[in-house]
Amino acid sequence: MPTNIPNLLTWFRIWMIPVFVCLLYLPDTLLDVHQKHLFSTLIFALAAVTDWLDGYLARSLNQTSAFGAFLDPVADKLMVAAALIVLAELGQVAAFIAFIIIGREITISALREWMAQIGASKSVAVSMIGKVKTAFQMLAILLLLYQEPVMGVSAHQVGTWLIYLAAVLTLWSMVYYLMLAMPQISRKQRE
Structure with missing residues (x-):
C-alpha cells in the first residue's frame, strides 16, 4: 500500500x-x-x-x-x-432516490470490475454524463445537508429538485454504461 x-x-x-x-x-x-x-x-x-x-x-x-x-x-x-x-x-431525501443512486454505484462498480477482469475496462470509462450526474448529486447533497435558505432561496427545495435530476441522470448513465458493455457481455455469453 x-x-x-x-x-x-x-x-x-x-x-x-x-x-x-x-x-x-x-x-x-x-x-x-x-x-x-x-x-x-x-x-x-x-x-x-x-x-x-x-x-x-x-x-x-x-x-x-x-x-x-x-x-x-x-x-x-x-x-x-x-x-x-x-x-x-x-426525511430529507426519499428512500427510493437513495436506493437508485446507491444501487447504480454498486452496479456500475461491479460492471467495471468485471470488464477489467476480461480486459475491456476502457469500454466503461467515465463519461461526461457520469461527471454531470456527479456534479448535480454533490450539489444536491450539499444543499440538502445545509437545509437553510441561501440568499432567500430554499436550499431544501433546490436540493430536492437537483437530487431528483441526479437520480434521472443516474439511471441514464447506468443504461449508457450497460449499453457500452453489452457487446462484451454478449461475446462472453457466446464463449
Whole structure:
C-alpha cells in the first residue's frame, strides 16, 4: 500500500465519514440544528474538495498507484452513500432516490470490475454524463445537508429538485454504461 499525499487525502476522506454521520446524530444540547446543518455541509464539502485534490495531486506529483485508483472511488461511494442514507433517515431525501443512486454505484462498480477482469475496462470509462450526474448529486447533497435558505432561496427545495435530476441522470448513465458493455457481455455469453 503506497503511502503518499493523494492516498493520505483519500484515507482522510474515509475517516471523515463516521465524524460526518455522528455529527448529525449529536443531541441538540451539544449542537443546535443550525450548527449540525452547517458543520455537516462543511465536512461534506471538504470531502468533495479532497476528492478533487487527491486526483489532481496524484497526477501532478506523478504519485498515481493501483491502490489509489482502487481506494479513491471507494471513498467517494462510501461518503455519498453515508450522506444519502442519513438524509433518507432524516426525511430529507426519499428512500427510493437513495436506493437508485446507491444501487447504480454498486452496479456500475461491479460492471467495471468485471470488464477489467476480461480486459475491456476502457469500454466503461467515465463519461461526461457520469461527471454531470456527479456534479448535480454533490450539489444536491450539499444543499440538502445545509437545509437553510441561501440568499432567500430554499436550499431544501433546490436540493430536492437537483437530487431528483441526479437520480434521472443516474439511471441514464447506468443504461449508457450497460449499453457500452453489452457487446462484451454478449461475446462472453457466446464463449
